[in-house]
Amino acid sequence: MRVVLAGGGTAGHIEPALALADALRHLDRAVGITCVGTERGLETRLVPARGYELELVPAVPLPRAITPSLLTVPGRLAGAINAAAAVLDRVRADVLVGFGGYVATPAYLAAKRRGIPIVVHEANPRPGLANRLGAMLTEHVFTGYPESAMPKARYIGTPLRREIVSLDRLSMGDKARSWFGLQTDRPTLLVFGGSQGARSINQAALGAAHTLRMAGVQVLHVLGPANEPDHEPPPGDPQYVLLPYIDRMDLAYAAADLALCRGGALTCAELTAVGLPGAYVPLPHGNGEQRINAERIVAGGGGLVVDDSELSPDWIIQNVLPILRDPERVAVMSEAASRLGRKDADIMLARKVLEIAR
Known part of the structure; x- marks a missing residue:
């Protein structure tokens, strides 16, 4: 089994992903785990330090207002989706788990394109743009906060280090x-x-x-x-x-x-x-x-x-x-x-x- 984890930028996205990686290995030592991140986040230090494979894709911040930079998003997002899809293909992913952050958006869209099951985990009571998108693409949505604004979400808590x-x-x-x-x-x-x-x-x-x-x-x-x-x-x-x-x-x-x-x-x-x-x-x-x-x-x-x-x-x-x-x-x-x-x-x-x- 091969699992791809997408979450980057801050420790709030990365640490739950790594805690899940540790738990997956605890349950099944043979599971293959690949983390997807961007070169601008803490994942470039934290993921290798925990012994997991890290693949980088371009970061595509989504503007929260109508600005000229909005016109560049479609092209950059398409490139990031292609890069994420290439990772999914190369590792022959069986499932994608996203935790939010810049890398999650292209990863969700790449997994949807490839027909790979998507799991979304949102730690906050108010989800970010990436996880709101991810939740529209899957039935498997889990949260770290009891009262979530996300439909179909199930409260499970936030994965933490052992x-x-x-x-x-x-x-x-x-x-x-x-x-x-x-x-x-x-x-x-x-x-x-x-x-x-x-x-x-x-x-x-x-x-x-x-x-x-x-x-x-x-x-x-x-x-x-x-x-x-x-x-x-x-x-x-x-x-x-x-x-x-x-x-x-x-x-x-x-x-x-x-x-x-x-x-x-x-x-x-x-x-x-x-x-x-x-x-x-x-x-x-x-x-x-x-x-x-x-x-x-x-x-x-x-x-x-x-x-x-x-x-x-x-x-x-x-x-x-x-x-x-x-x-x-x-x-x-x-x-x-x-x-x-x-x-x-x-x-x-x-x-x-x-x-x-x-």
Whole structure:
């Protein structure tokens, strides 16, 4: 059996695809897996690092307004569809699974042209253009959000890496904090802004660093690979650890009592799967999906949410610090977050994909 996975651009598209790939291999060691992406996305680094074959096709962003660039889309899209079809032919694909992003549109259309079954997974409550198109071409549509706007969709959760869903935060906490040079007996805040980082979150956290430290809180802060801090907290106790990127997010989650982060679908799925409370700062642009993701967790008692425009050092001190200083409240929020998590979406989706392909 040969499965082609199409999803690229951000970690939110790529990581669920790779989690599905791992689950497919777990169920059937003989399955052939090929990932399709573009040269502009994170897939060029993440997919080979996980040991999977990556084929590149041209990226064709679809303009969201009528502009002169719209006239170039048909020709570029035709070229991308031909490139995706060539990949499907070469690997003799039995099924295509799409997760959205620029590469998904030509992949869906190429699979339809070849008569290959299509499976769509949409992690967000509001689907993007590519997955809206894909859902029109198939009966097999799965979502990571319970209330989806997509017809025919079935809620299954978002596929996550095994090291995330199998994480026992309580038993791994001391080891994880030592891994990052943190003390084992301090309340710990994890700060990150998704795979690329978030400048507003970085600035607010760094601005609150002195007060957090004075209150006995240590911080593990992931800036993002392209971000440089405006200033660094001076060395001291408790620790304020600044890192550009972390490959072992499972250890970062285990080290933390609470996370300050964006509200992307992957982030929300991972935090609820491991039972880590979050202070969510949804992206201030887009279609509002990050706020919807976060508000579901807040309503369930597993976090709090603040607009990007309202995030500041004072907001962190007034809203996040009291939680970190109250272990009982952290425990209650952790349990609430974990009740919203799904840990079996990778295996469930893998079984569906194999069934559809057969």
